[in-house]
Amino acid sequence: QSALTQPPSVSGSxxxxxxxxxxxxxxDVGSYNRVSWYQQPPGTAPKxxxxxxxxxxxxxxxxxxxxxSGNTASLTISGLQAEDxxxxxxxxxxxxxTFVFGTGTKVTVL
Amino acid sequence: QVQLQESGPGLVKPSETxxxxxxxxxxxxxxxxxxWIRQPPGKGLEWIGNVLYSGGTNYNPSxxxxxxxxVGTSKNHFSLKLSSVTAADTAVYYCAxxxxxxxCFDPWGQGTLVTxxx
Numbered sequence: 001q002s003a004l005t006q007p008p009s010v011s012g013s014x015x016x017x018x019x020x021x022x023x024x025x026x027x028d029v030g031s032y033n034r035v036s037w038y039q040q041p042p043g044t045a046p047k048x049x050x051x052x053x054x055x056x057x058x059x060x061x062x063x064x065x066x067x068x069s070g071n072t073a074s075l076t077i078s079g080l081q082a083e084d085x086x087x088x089x090x091x092x093x094x095x096x097x098t099f100v101f102g103t104g105t106k107v108t109v110l
Numbered sequence: 111q112v113q114l115q116e117s118g119p120g121l122v123k124p125s126e127t128x129x130x131x132x133x134x135x136x137x138x139x140x141x142x143x144x145x146w147i148r149q150p151p152g153k154g155l156e157w158i159g160n161v162l163y164s165g166g167t168n169y170n171p172s173x174x175x176x177x178x179x180x181v182g183t184s185k186n187h188f189s190l191k192l193s194s195v196t197a198a199d200t201a202v203y204y205c206a207x208x209x210x211x212x213x214c215f216d217p218w219g220q221g222t223l224v225t226x227x228x
Binding site: 052089093099 | 156
């Protein structure tokens with residue numbers, strides 16, 4: 001299985017919005033609404049930010065929102081804050097009953 | 111609140127078997143699948159596989175021939191064995207619960223660095 005494709009980096013000024021794409025295939029992202037997103041500041045374990053494409057766990061700010069169209073899922077961070085600077089990874093369940101992660105995106109707050 | 115903690119040797123010799131344990135506290139192993147995930151230094155995340163309390167497993171096809179994930183006899187931990195390791199297996203290894211009805215990884219352990227070197 002191949003990793004899902006994410007842009008290596010995105011950046012924005014405080015208060016702006018940024019969107020991270022996550023492109024897979026009809027065997028993963030396109031088959032299920034089972035896409036999740038993780039935030040990983042340097043030197044720490046990943047933290048769940050969005051699951052099942054659009055759902056936020058308790059405690060995650062509503063500035064983080066997810067969507068999906070076809071084989072591509074997206075994470076949007078609205079009202080960007082300095083604390084949002086981190087690496088972000090998507091993940092999807094697959095038709096082979098496995099999971100695959102995205103290549104990762106570094107978010108920089110200018 | 112479920113908490114996970116990885117443990118095991120931090121250094122493994124090439125061609126040997128990497129063995130790690132994930133201790134689970136604050137919850138029952140019987141409620142979920144449980145996964146192992148790794149991250150080579152400076153690189154992205156790779157799902158290794160998962161195990162159900164009953165013993166059912168799923169593995170990443172690229173690692174399947176070398177991986178065994180099992181539930182411990184005490185039923186409050188699960189384990190990872192990766193055979194015939196090379197330098198390419200050097201990574202931070204995380205354990206995590208498959209939550210959200212099985213669709214996500216939450217929570218995660220803090221991770222443990224395993225270096226493959228002679």
